[in-house]
Amino acid sequence: MNCLQQNSATRRYLYRFVPTMTAYAVALLFAEWAIHRFHPTGALLYALAVLPAIPIIGIIVVVGLYLAEEKDEFQRNLLIQSMLWGLGAILSLTSVWGFLQLYAHVHPFQPFMTFPLFWMFQGIATAVLRWRYR
Amino acid sequence: MERKPSMECKEKMSWSQQWSQKTPTARRYFFRFNCAIFFFVALSFVLGYLALHGFHPRGTIACIVAVLPAIAIVAALVSGGMYLSEETDEFQRHLFVQSILWGVGGIMVLTSVWGYLQIYTHISHFFTIWTYPFFLLFQAIAWGVLRWRNR
Numbered sequence: 063m064n065c066l067q068q069n070s071a072t073r074r075y076l077y078r079f080v081p082t083m084t085a086y087a088v089a090l091l092f093a094e095w096a097i098h099r100f101h102p103t104g105a106l107l108y109a110l111a112v113l114p115a116i117p118i119i120g121i122i123v124v125v126g127l128y129l130a131e132e133k134d135e136f137q138r139n140l141l142i143q144s145m146l147w148g149l150g151a152i153l154s155l156t157s158v159w160g161f162l163q164l165y166a167h168v169h170p171f172q173p174f175m176t177f178p179l180f181w182m183f184q185g186i187a188t189a190v191l192r193w194r195y196r
Numbered sequence: 197m198e199r200k201p202s203m204e205c206k207e208k209m210s211w212s213q214q215w216s217q218k219t220p221t222a223r224r225y226f227f228r229f230n231c232a233i234f235f236f237v238a239l240s241f242v243l244g245y246l247a248l249h250g251f252h253p254r255g256t257i258a259c260i261v262a263v264l265p266a267i268a269i270v271a272a273l274v275s276g277g278m279y280l281s282e283e284t285d286e287f288q289r290h291l292f293v294q295s296i297l298w299g300v301g302g303i304m305v306l307t308s309v310w311g312y313l314q315i316y317t318h319i320s321h322f323f324t325i326w327t328y329p330f331f332l333l334f335q336a337i338a339w340g341v342l343r344w345r346n347r
Contacts, residue, residue, distance in 0.1 A: 097316050115308040122301035129293065142280065144292055149300055150273040153328045154266040160325030161262035164247050166254070173322040174311025175213045177304045 072137070075128035082124055086117035118177055140191055145193075148184030152176060221283045228275035233332075236268035240325070269328050291346065295339035302334030303327060 093110045096102070102110060125141070132138045158172040218226070243261060253261055276296070283289045310322045 091284055093312065093316075108313065111312040112309050114312055115305050118304050119301065120302065122297060126294070126297050129297070136204070145300065146273065146277050146280075148294070149296070149331075150270055153269050153273065153331060156324040156327035157266040157269050158262050160327070161243065161265060162258065163324065164243075165252060166258040170321055171324045172311055173307040173314065173324070176307040176311070176327065177230050177292055180300070181218060181302065 069134060069137075071128060071132040071134075074131065075124065078120065078124040078127065079170075082117050082120040086114060089117055090114040113172075124176065136195075140188065140195070142186040144184050144191055147181075147187035148180050150182035151187075152180040155179065219283065219285055219288060221268075221279060221285075222288065224282070225275055225346035228278065229272055232268050232272035232275060236265055238274065239268060241267045287340075287346075291339065291342050294342055295335050298338030299331045299335030303331040306330060306334075 094111045096110055097107065125145075129138055129141065132141075156171060156176065162168045163170060188189070243265065252258075276292075280289055280292065283292070307322065307327065310319070313319050314321060
C-alpha cells in the first residue's frame with residue numbers, strides 16, 4: 063500500500079502544502095539573516111519577527127481546504143485523527159514542561175518549537191495509524 | 197404546501213434556542229469535557245498555590261506533579277476524539293473539526309509569533325502552561341462564530 067493515497071484532493075494538498083512549508087522555511091531563514099545582518103529596530107524588527115508566522119496561517123488554510131475537498135472519508139478521518147493525536151501530544155508536552163518549569167526549574171520551552179513539534183507528532187501519528195489500517 | 201410540524205418547530209426556534217440545542221452525543225461530550233477541565237483547573241490552581249507557598253518538589257515527585265495536569269488535558273482530548281467517533285450528525289462533526297482546526301491555527305500562530313518576538317525583541321517569556329487554555333479559547337471563539345454563521 064502506498065504511503066499516501068494519490069487522489070486529486072491529496073495531490074492538490076501536496077501542491078499547496080510543499081510550497082507553503084518551503085515559504086515557512088525561507089521566511090524563517092530570511093528573518094534570521096535580516097535581523098542579524100541589519101539589526102533593525104522598532105516596527106521593522108517586529109515585522110521581521112512576525113514574518114515566519116504568516117506561512118503557518120497558510121498551512122492551516124491548506125489543511126482546511128484538504129479536509130473540505132477530500133471525498134474519501136477514511137483519508138479525511140485519518141488526517142483528523144492524526145491531527146488530534148498531534149494536538150494531544152503537543153498540548154501535553156507544553157503543559158508538562160510548563161509545570162516542570164514551575165517546580166523543577168527546567169530550561170524554558172521555546173514557544174516557536176510548538177509548530178514543528180506538532181507536525182512531528184502528527185507525522186508519527188499518521189504513520190502509526192496507517193500501519194494499524196494497512 | 198402544507199406545513200409540517202418539524203418545519204414549524206424550526207421556524208419558531210430562536211437563535212439562542214438553536215445555540216443551546218445539543219445532540220445526546222454532544223451532551224455526553226460536554227459532560228466528559230467539563231469533568232476533565234474541572235480536574236485540570238482545580239489541579240492547576242492547587243499546584244500554582246502550593247508553588248507560590250514554598251512547595252518545590254524535586255526529582256521524581258516534581259515529574260509526577262508536572263504530569264498530573266497533562267493527564268486531564270489528555271482526558272479532555274480523548275473526550276473530543278470520542279465525540280468525533282460517536283457523533284452521527286455529520287454537520288455537527290464538521291463544525292467541531294473546523295473549530296479544532298481554527299484552535300490549532302490560533303495557537304500555532306500565537307506561539308510562533310511570540311516565540312520569534314521573544315528571540316528577537318526580548319519581550320517577556322511565554323509561559324507554556326497557557327498553551328492549552330489559549331487553544332480552548334481559540335476553539336471556543338471559532339465554534340461560536342461557526343455556529344453563528346450556520347445558524
